[in-house]
Amino acid sequence: MLATRKSQTGQNLTINGDRLWSTLMETAQFGATRKGGIKRLALSDEDRLVRNWLVAKARERGYSVGVDDLGNIYVQRAGRDPDKLPVAMGSHLDTQPTGGKFDGVLGVLAGLEVLRTLDDAGIETDAPLCLINWTNEEGARFAPGEMGSEVFAGDVERSFALTRMDANGITVADALAGIGYRGTERTGERRFAAMVELHIEQGPTLEAEGVPIGVVSHAKGQIWCNGVVEGRESHAGTTPMHLRKDALTAFAEFALAVEAIARAEAPGGVGTIGVAEIGPGSRNTVPGGVQFSLEFRHPEAQALARMYADAHAAAARISNARGVGVMVEKIWSKAPVTFAPEVVETISHAADTLGLKHLPMISGAGHDACAVATVMPTAMIFVPCKDGISHNEAESATPSDCADGANVLLHSVLALAGVHQKAGG
Amino acid sequence: MLATRKSQTGQNLTINGDRLWSTLMETAQFGATRKGGIKRLALSDEDRLVRNWLVAKARERGYSVGVDDLGNIYVQRAGRDPDKLPVAMGSHLDTQPTGGKFDGVLGVLAGLEVLRTLDDAGIETDAPLCLINWTNEEGARFAPGEMGSEVFAGDVERSFALTRMDANGITVADALAGIGYRGTERTGERRFAAMVELHIEQGPTLEAEGVPIGVVSHAKGQIWCNGVVEGRESHAGTTPMHLRKDALTAFAEFALAVEAIARAEAPGGVGTIGVAEIGPGSRNTVPGGVQFSLEFRHPEAQALARMYADAHAAAARISNARGVGVMVEKIWSKAPVTFAPEVVETISHAADTLGLKHLPMISGAGHDACAVATVMPTAMIFVPCKDGISHNEAESATPSDCADGANVLLHSVLALAGVHQKAGG
Numbered sequence: 001m002l003a004t005r006k007s008q009t010g011q012n013l014t015i016n017g018d019r020l021w022s023t024l025m026e027t028a029q030f031g032a033t034r035k036g037g038i039k040r041l042a043l044s045d046e047d048r049l050v051r052n053w054l055v056a057k058a059r060e061r062g063y064s065v066g067v068d069d070l071g072n073i074y075v076q077r078a079g080r081d082p083d084k085l086p087v088a089m090g091s092h093l094d095t096q097p098t099g100g101k102f103d104g105v106l107g108v109l110a111g112l113e114v115l116r117t118l119d120d121a122g123i124e125t126d127a128p129l130c131l132i133n134w135t136n137e138e139g140a141r142f143a144p145g146e147m148g149s150e151v152f153a154g155d156v157e158r159s160f161a162l163t164r165m166d167a168n169g170i171t172v173a174d175a176l177a178g179i180g181y182r183g184t185e186r187t188g189e190r191r192f193a194a195m196v197e198l199h200i201e202q203g204p205t206l207e208a209e210g211v212p213i214g215v216v217s218h219a220k221g222q223i224w225c226n227g228v229v230e231g232r233e234s235h236a237g238t239t240p241m242h243l244r245k246d247a248l249t250a251f252a253e254f255a256l257a258v259e260a261i262a263r264a265e266a267p268g269g270v271g272t273i274g275v276a277e278i279g280p281g282s283r284n285t286v287p288g289g290v291q292f293s294l295e296f297r298h299p300e301a302q303a304l305a306r307m308y309a310d311a312h313a314a315a316a317r318i319s320n321a322r323g324v325g326v327m328v329e330k331i332w333s334k335a336p337v338t339f340a341p342e343v344v345e346t347i348s349h350a351a352d353t354l355g356l357k358h359l360p361m362i363s364g365a366g367h368d369a370c371a372v373a374t375v376m377p378t379a380m381i382f383v384p385c386k387d388g389i390s391h392n393e394a395e396s397a398t399p400s401d402c403a404d405g406a407n408v409l410l411h412s413v414l415a416l417a418g419v420h421q422k423a424g425g
Numbered sequence: 426m427l428a429t430r431k432s433q434t435g436q437n438l439t440i441n442g443d444r445l446w447s448t449l450m451e452t453a454q455f456g457a458t459r460k461g462g463i464k465r466l467a468l469s470d471e472d473r474l475v476r477n478w479l480v481a482k483a484r485e486r487g488y489s490v491g492v493d494d495l496g497n498i499y500v501q502r503a504g505r506d507p508d509k510l511p512v513a514m515g516s517h518l519d520t521q522p523t524g525g526k527f528d529g530v531l532g533v534l535a536g537l538e539v540l541r542t543l544d545d546a547g548i549e550t551d552a553p554l555c556l557i558n559w560t561n562e563e564g565a566r567f568a569p570g571e572m573g574s575e576v577f578a579g580d581v582e583r584s585f586a587l588t589r590m591d592a593n594g595i596t597v598a599d600a601l602a603g604i605g606y607r608g609t610e611r612t613g614e615r616r617f618a619a620m621v622e623l624h625i626e627q628g629p630t631l632e633a634e635g636v637p638i639g640v641v642s643h644a645k646g647q648i649w650c651n652g653v654v655e656g657r658e659s660h661a662g663t664t665p666m667h668l669r670k671d672a673l674t675a676f677a678e679f680a681l682a683v684e685a686i687a688r689a690e691a692p693g694g695v696g697t698i699g700v701a702e703i704g705p706g707s708r709n710t711v712p713g714g715v716q717f718s719l720e721f722r723h724p725e726a727q728a729l730a731r732m733y734a735d736a737h738a739a740a741a742r743i744s745n746a747r748g749v750g751v752m753v754e755k756i757w758s759k760a761p762v763t764f765a766p767e768v769v770e771t772i773s774h775a776a777d778t779l780g781l782k783h784l785p786m787i788s789g790a791g792h793d794a795c796a797v798a799t800v801m802p803t804a805m806i807f808v809p810c811k812d813g814i815s816h817n818e819a820e821s822a823t824p825s826d827c828a829d830g831a832n833v834l835l836h837s838v839l840a841l842a843g844v845h846q847k848a849g850g
Contacts, residue, residue, distance in 0.1 A: 201663065202660045202662075202663045203659075203660060203662075203663030203664055203665070204659075204663075204664065204665075204668050205665070208668075220662065222662070224708065233817070234628075234629075234813060234814070235627045235628060235789070235790060235813070235815055235816060236695065236697035236699055236720060236722075236789075237627075237628075237645065237647070237695065237722050237788075237789035237790040237791070238626065238627045238628030238629075238788075238789035238790050238813065238815075239628055239629065239695070239789070239813060240628075240629075240630070240691065240692050240695065241684070241687050241688050241691050241692075241694075241695060241696075242688075242691065242692075243629050243633075243813075246684070246697075248680060248698055248701065249680055249681060249684045249698075251677070252676070252677035252678070252680040252681050253677070253681060255673060255674055255677035256674060256677050256678060256681070259666070259671070259674045262666050263666050263667075266665065266666050266667065267665050267666075267667075269666075270661065270662065270664070270665065270666060271666075272661035272671075272709070272710075272711055273673055273674075273712075274661055274673075274703075274706070274707050274708045274709060274710050274711065274712060275703065275706050275707065275708055276673065276701070276703045276706075278699075278700065278701045281699065281700050281701075282699050282700065282816075283649065283699045283700055283718040283720060284697070284699060284720065284790075285697075285699050285816065286697055286699065287698075287699060293708040295661060295708060295709065297661075297662050363662075363663075364660070364661075364662035364663035364664070365660060365662040365663050365709075366662070388659060388660070388663065388664060388668070389659070390660055390663075391660060391707075391710065392658070
């Protein structure tokens with residue numbers, strides 16, 4: 001091998017935006033929906049096809065491919081120094097049942113494009129680079145989501161994850177075996193110097209601000225709850241207003257209280273009731289019960305706890321005033337994540353190098369990067385998506401924004417891995 | 426026939442409370458549910474059995490039985506004067522899918538008990554008495570309800586009613602033929618001097634006041650609506666509060682506005698949202714749409730119209746403030762009913778004669794009596810039911826309250842028909 005020397009790659013090195021876009025469109029055929037989205041549930045046949053595609057592309061370029069026992073795929077491009085831990089780029093290729101073409105997919109395919117760009121430019125990194133496709137980020141077929149990355153981080157037990165079942169009673173272990181992606185490597189065994197995840201924002205801020213890059217320094221903590229209102233079913237025609245125990249109007253008051261609590265903690269805080277089932281659901285019956293979901297998110301643990309406490313106080317107040325039961329119970333929570341400052345700084349510097357405007361951001365959604373942030377220095381890059389819409393077949397991002405994000409990913413991992421340009425030619 | 430003479434029946438004539446109760450319990454076996462209620466949907470096999478039971482009991486006593494082309498059954502006990510129009514007692518034997526043992530049934534079986542009591546006491550009325558079992562009051566299997574009585578009154582077209590279908594595509598006409606109750610008599614052809622309907626209150630007032638008899642002078646008018654809220658579905662984690670168009674919180678504000686509108690029109694006014702479907706119904710998605718039902722009831726037409734207008738104003742206000750669509754559309758309405766003052770007065774006097782406390786009342790529910798009030802002088806008697814619960818297997822009334830109601834029915838129809846006691850013995 002010829003000697004290499006350190007090179008100023010600078011802003012002149014950029015990924016091939018057309019090639020990135022064409023891989024996005026090509027792989028979007030695996031599970032394509034009529035409305036232009038993707039249905040590629042974790043460990044489905046469509047997931048098998050896109051995984052096979054990725055592995056084939058990796059082998060064409062001579063990258064090593066590893067698969068662990070949760071089906072996470074590691075595509076590694078060798079570095080110059082075998083003692084250095086690899087720098088990772090990771091996201092996911094699975095989608096929601098009516099998902100879009102970018103959520104997760106962009107992060108994986110941009111990682112592939114980064115590796116190809118370095119090949120084409122004859123650049124060798126000091127540390128190896130590793131592209132990771134995390135299994136079942138969406139949690140749509142098998143709950144919970146971020147499954148591959150959470151097991152990697154040790155926050156979810158391997159045996160628990162492998163025994164989760166889909167609606168047809170098929171376990172994760174069987175589904176992995178069924179598509180040929182139950183690897184032998186133990187999940188969580190690998191070590192990485194850092195990980196950078198590129199992702200669409202899934203929110204409206206970058207588009208609204210006209211800024212192409214979000215540099216994500218934190219992820220919001222989350223508290224998920226189940227709630228129930230217990231009123232008294234009665235005849236809508238014969239029960240005077242003052243004798244009612246209407247579960248729906250009590251719930252309505254609670255829903256507005258949740259909104260007020262979240263508004264008081266803006267801009268970081270959000271509170272959402274996404275599911276509500278009204279019983280018995282008859283036109284001429286005063287509702288006797290409501291079952292609902294509730295979630296709060298906030299980047300600060302204290303504020304998150306305060307929102308949850310405020311919701312309990314509101315439930316008690318409404319319960320007393322109306323003589324109905326209003327109960328809220330926590331079913332899951334995740335602490336806020338602070339991404340590694342050195343990785344955040346590296347991303348910010350990469351965007352500056354490329355002359356791209358960027359905003360500091362906080363992720364409101366959960367991501368594989370949030371899961372593994374406890375076991376490796378991690379941060380994220382966001383790019384805009386149209387109208388902030390995601391988890392939707394209408395999800396859309398521009399070729400230019402995708403390319404900008406991939407370029408920031410490229411320069412971030414180059415900085416983290418150390419750059420060497422192969423001599424010769 | 427021997428000569429008859431006018432008799433002071435007075436408070437000494439009473440129905441046989443034990444016999445009434447035993448017929449309630451006996452017929453409750455036709456469609457009995459495990460929880461002690463009745464499932465006897467209109468024109469079902471259970472409905473056929475209870476109809477056959479009624480007809481058999483009528484024939485045992487020598488009453489004439491007629492059936493019209495909507496399946497309404499007329500059990501007539503002859504009077505002395507063939508020129509006088511019969512005085513009717515009517516209600517229904519069909520129930521809700523999880524109905525109770527008293528709603529409708531009490532009115533029919535108390536009517537039968539009245540006829541038997543007069544036989545036993547050797548009393549001949551001046552005008553004939555006619556017990557009517559109206560078809561499909563509940564509207565649970567075939568919508569709309571009060572079908573037999575509404576067609577009788579000419580407010581619903583016979584051909585429309587006969588072509589209504591149940592969930593299995595069976596028409597009313599076919600179901601009538603199937604159970605052998607498609608009569609040849611044209612519905613609405615008969616004429617009556619008056620009708621009195623005995624019914625459980627289906628509300629909490631009599632029980633709360635400790636009064637056994639309600640004398641019903643009016644029935645509330647009703648406006649039924651469909652409503653929709655159109656917001657914007659978005660990611661619950663990534664959409665800041667100020668950029669949301671949350672259909673659920675807009676709906677919550679509307680539900681509380683409806684409650685406030687109805688409270689402002691209390692005690693006569695009620696407003697209810699009984700059905701609400703939240704879409705898409707995902708924990709971590711801000712709801713994009715809500716579809717709901719809305720109904721208002723009030724005994725005064727002007728106040729009813731005002732409530733409806735106020736709901737539109739609230740919808741517009743919330744729509745403007747939140748930038749979401751809130752639409753309400755009327756799908757059905759029924760004008761308030763004023764029952765015939767002379768029949769109301771007769772009922773009131775009958776209760777006085779029996780020494781029973783009574784309250785003037787307004788019916789909040791629809792009844793067969795409301796339907797036919799436009800074509801014959803009509804009024805209603807209410808008796809208490811436990812906790813005001815109805816349309817429920819737990820529906821309950823005491824033997825004593827049922828007997829009191831039947832006695833008021835007896836003395837009301839005696840007064841309306843004119844009383845003659847057979848001489849002899």
